[in-house]
Amino acid sequence: MLLFWFRRDLRLHDNAGFYHALTSGKKVLPLFIFDTDILAYLEDKADARITFIHDSVTEMHQKLQALGSTLLVKFGKPVEVIEQLTKEYDLDGIYTNRDYEPYARERDKQIYEKMQALGLAYTSFKDQVIFERNEIMTQGDTPYKVYTPYKNTWLKAFKNSMAEPCESEKHFDQLYQHKKTQVLSFKEIGFKKSDLQVPKPDLSAATLKRYDETRNLPALDATSHLSPHLRFGTTSIREAVKLALKHNGTWLQELIWREFFMQLLFHYPASAKDSFYPKFRQIEWRNDEAEFKRWCEGKTGFPLVDAGMRELNETGFMHNRVRMVVASFLIKDLLIDWRWGEAYFAEKLLDYEMSSNVGNWQWAAGTGADAQPYFRVFNPDSQIKKFDKDHVYIKRWVPEFGTTAYPKPMVDHNEARERAITAYKKSIAVIG
Known part of the structure; x- marks a missing residue:
């Protein structure tokens, strides 16, 4: 047996x-x-x-x-x-x-x-990926550190693979016939039932076909909410890829990003704790605890940042576009170590997956594989104009926005940007 x-x-x-x-x-x-x-x-x-x-x-x-x-x-x-x-x-x-x-x-x-x-x-x-470990490698037999060539090799390999469903449900006659047992209660495992629910995935054709048009608009509930189901395996990656191939190539690319980050962590496990590139390991972070608390609570005076953090704290979810903005703000505007933000997300996100969380935080910090350049800093106000110009998302989560009850910006963005770039340059100079 x-x-x-x-x-x-x-x-x-x-x-x-x-x-x-x-x-x-x-x-x-x-x-x-x-x-x-x-x-x-x-x-x-x-x-x-x-x-x-x-x-x-x-x-x-x-x-x-x-x-x-x-x-x-x-x-x-x-x-x-x-x-x-x-x-x-x-x-x-x-x-x-x-x-x-x-x-x-x-x-x-x-x-x-x-x-x-x-x-x-x-x-x-x-099971949880289409390709794993050493299956997608460079011609030099090393792990990819840049997403686009990884994606291209992934797609080429996929065309030559089966990636068919594993029809386990057809073989239940092989299950061991066993006397009934009980599932442990919440009390027995030291927890209690949460009122917060993981949303069911929306894998409808209508949602997936519009994904590339709506994915950057946080006011719309237009994402699949698939990520926690992939994280805990209640939906198979083979099923998800099949739907992506049928309905939306942009959504497929997001699934490939997940595998890219997962295999980066596999090949470079130290990146879970340290900047992927050594030249960024000497950054002099300010790590102001009071400022970090304001970021956590969504009280920075930057409405898109605050809306995102409040959404996270209340629902365990944050729209991906907003995740990039709040991460950039913490790292660049406040000059707080990306690992502080990664740990907070790990505590709050319903879809927390170490590889994606670390990968995306290092991307935002400019310290990771295929990350944005360290001198690229999201402007929170410009992001509002592009993705929430009517303040629908902001007002949903920050009802006091536009009133005297809303705090003034805690930093000057332009000054903070220059401060961050200077800190990064110093780190690079130390490492040489």
Whole structure:
């Protein structure tokens, strides 16, 4: 019998690792672990992401029980949980889907070594991306550091690949018939149910076909809201790419950006904590805590920045165009370390994914692979004129805008811009 360990793939359909387990010729017992090493870092005990995971796991559990099987739901350190299960069941091994973040890779290495010591198999599969690890490389067999050639190679490789759905749902007869078990309660995992809900994805033809026309207008609810579902695997990347190919090439490029950032983090894990390029590691950040607090609360006096931060704090979501503006403001106007902003987004975003978050923050900071030039600084007022000229989005989130209750700008943008460029130049000069 095999364990199939669900992680960032919370679906029974079109699941690569699950499919391979079910077609292995062995019975399959599904498993999910609430990982205490991850949960310990979450300060908000009503974290909406945990609620979403719990709801998704519960739904899977109910479907599996209707098939006469079950989903084992455990709480603890994965290596300890799995070692215990090897004592309770006559296992041949574990199947799972790969994860590319630094913590996950170290965790999986430990479990692989434990399984090897026990004489059991540990087998992992590609599922959350179309291409992984060394599949998209330069002619010199090195990772791409620039998006456009990566995208072009990705598209060429995709034409020659299958990338067909993994029809795991056709092989449920291979599920291990198991007595009913219960999903752990919120209390048992140390959390409580959040009132904040992850929105369902909108993958309608109407939304996707208009994506390139509407994606920069934050006043419109015109995005797919797919990102948290890709993050937790309730929707498969193969399904998303199929829809993108059918409806919108611009949307497809955003999916490829996700894979670009994911493979950058895989090849350069240190970039999660340090600027990708060493020449930007000596920037003298101001890191004013009071100014950071005003940014977090959406009280900077720059209405597009404030609207974005308030939207994030209230909903766990922020429009992508606005994410670029608020990130540029924190880094360039306030000269606060991009890692402060990255950590705040990690705490708040429903769709938080380390690779995309780090990649986009380093892009905004000008410190990352294929980033905007360090001397490019978003002008918050110009961004309003381009993307929210009637202040519809701003007034939705900053109702006091235009009244005496709204604060004056906390910095002079032009002066702050020059201050930031000077700091970057000094860092470059130090490194040489």
